[in-house]
Amino acid sequence: MARAPLHPGSPHPADRPTSMTRVLIPSGALGLNYDPEALARGVAARPDIIAVDGGSTDSGPSYLGRGVSKYARASTKLEWAGLMKARAIAGVPLVIGTAGTCGTDAAVDWMLDITREIATEQGTSLKVAVLRSSQDIGRVAESFEAGNIAPLPGAPDVTAQDIQACSNIVALAGAEQISAALQTGADIVIAGRTTDTAIIAALPLMQGCHGGGAWHGAKIGECGALCATNPQSGVIMIDFDDAGFTVTPMADGAHASPHTVSAHMLYENSDPFILHEPGGHLDVTGARYTALDETSVRVEGSKWVPSDRYTVKLEGARPAGCRTVLMALLRDPRYVANAALWAEDIVTKCTAKVLDRMDITAEEFTLEIRLMGHSASFGMLETRHADPVEIGVIGIITAPTEDQAAEIGKLLNPYLLHHPLTQEEEQPTFAFLFSPPDMHQGTVYEFALHHVMHLTDPMDAFRLEVTHIG
Numbered sequence: 001m002a003r004a005p006l007h008p009g010s011p012h013p014a015d016r017p018t019s020m021t022r023v024l025i026p027s028g029a030l031g032l033n034y035d036p037e038a039l040a041r042g043v044a045a046r047p048d049i050i051a052v053d054g055g056s057t058d059s060g061p062s063y064l065g066r067g068v069s070k071y072a073r074a075s076t077k078l079e080w081a082g083l084m085k086a087r088a089i090a091g092v093p094l095v096i097g098t099a100g101t102c103g104t105d106a107a108v109d110w111m112l113d114i115t116r117e118i119a120t121e122q123g124t125s126l127k128v129a130v131l132r133s134s135q136d137i138g139r140v141a142e143s144f145e146a147g148n149i150a151p152l153p154g155a156p157d158v159t160a161q162d163i164q165a166c167s168n169i170v171a172l173a174g175a176e177q178i179s180a181a182l183q184t185g186a187d188i189v190i191a192g193r194t195t196d197t198a199i200i201a202a203l204p205l206m207q208g209c210h211g212g213g214a215w216h217g218a219k220i221g222e223c224g225a226l227c228a229t230n231p232q233s234g235v236i237m238i239d240f241d242d243a244g245f246t247v248t249p250m251a252d253g254a255h256a257s258p259h260t261v262s263a264h265m266l267y268e269n270s271d272p273f274i275l276h277e278p279g280g281h282l283d284v285t286g287a288r289y290t291a292l293d294e295t296s297v298r299v300e301g302s303k304w305v306p307s308d309r310y311t312v313k314l315e316g317a318r319p320a321g322c323r324t325v326l327m328a329l330l331r332d333p334r335y336v337a338n339a340a341l342w343a344e345d346i347v348t349k350c351t352a353k354v355l356d357r358m359d360i361t362a363e364e365f366t367l368e369i370r371l372m373g374h375s376a377s378f379g380m381l382e383t384r385h386a387d388p389v390e391i392g393v394i395g396i397i398t399a400p401t402e403d404q405a406a407e408i409g410k411l412l413n414p415y416l417l418h419h420p421l422t423q424e425e426e427q428p429t430f431a432f433l434f435s436p437p438d439m440h441q442g443t444v445y446e447f448a449l450h451h452v453m454h455l456t457d458p459m460d461a462f463r464l465e466v467t468h469i470g
Helices: 036-044 062-066 073-090 105-122 137-145 160-164 175-182 198-206 211-221 258-266 333-337 339-357 402-418
Strands: 021-025 049-055 094-101 126-132 149-151 168-171 188-191 236-240 244-249 274-277 280-283 288-291 297-300 303-306 310-330 366-372 391-399 438-455 463-469
Touching (some): 021 198, 021 211, 036 073, 049 073, 049 198, 062 168, 062 310, 062 438, 073 094, 073 105, 094 175, 105 126, 105 188, 105 463, 137 149, 137 438, 160 438, 175 188, 175 198, 198 211, 211 244, 211 258, 211 274, 211 280, 211 297, 211 303, 258 288, 258 297, 310 402, 333 339, 339 366, 339 402, 391 402, 402 438
Parallel strands (some): 021 049, 049 094, 094 188, 126 188
Antiparallel strands (some): 021 236, 126 463, 149 438, 168 310, 244 297, 274 280, 280 303, 288 297, 366 391
């Protein structure tokens, strides 16, 4: 559908027919909030689609491992209800990718249940397309043994048995799978795990917009207004056409500039010029960024390079044991100054006691102490040093069972409360944050896959369902 540009400076001459696709992006992720006034401004500009991301792996493997959302249901429902109203007003599809943070079937069903609840409350009838990304773990293991799965740089070495140990595996859908869902004519598309860009690039590609511009604009808009000067507002509009794209933040007082837009290629991307997606890669080496005014930026010159084989990324998480955590505080200046030596001595002595008193081997458990305010993030690699007033001590135990982790935690407890730096000095007493000080996390997870899977047909790893609500 042709659209008038949001700003008169946008280069759409009347003598050149331009097919424009307007994508409204409310925020970087559902659950992070968005500016309702900016959203209303975007709806009034007549978008062709509303697209929002639902999650990522940013918060670690536990959500994928358990198949649950990190965001509160109350926040998700409130924001989704607002987007469902906006969709009804605009009369366009509403798409969410990576539903429920991790995009597993369970998370998709959670999002579908919320959608049903809101539709009942709003009194609306909807056609909903559900794109499922969860993988049959046995089939993934078979595909691995058949040589159809290849590691990405930095991927762990895995076997078919390692894959079988995963609790959840998802494939990341691209534009082709989102396009298939949109082609059902659905009012709402709830997609499992997708690439962050797929939900934005799909419709522009379907409508014949520039390939490089579609993928580049999708990358710029994936996190909403993060590419603008008021990132917390969330809402952004991107106009795609046959030569490139124009990005415009919708919040009052928000601005985009060539700097803020081009810089987003560095966000969560190791190469600022290349972005890999299912079916090819984006090359922005020749991209040109032009400020149309104080608000909007025009981008042209991006290239889409198709690959020889169609691949999708796999993400998998598996149980890594059960965890108990203890927390204490050091404030005595001598212990603060010698915290690393103190912690190392505790780990050595407590580990020996665990091996002596429990039926467990050294390979079956881990015991570590992290020093907050000292070296908790980088350990021995820390290069910045200061003289903190106090140090937070976190004892982290991971063992095969909850009972074993809890027992090791009880063995560690006295050390964190009273352990002296030397044998000769008086017994010190430190502070626990809570009573009891040990916190049991239950099963914890680790990422097990950072691989791609070759597909003959883009839909081979995905399932598309259409349901009617109301």
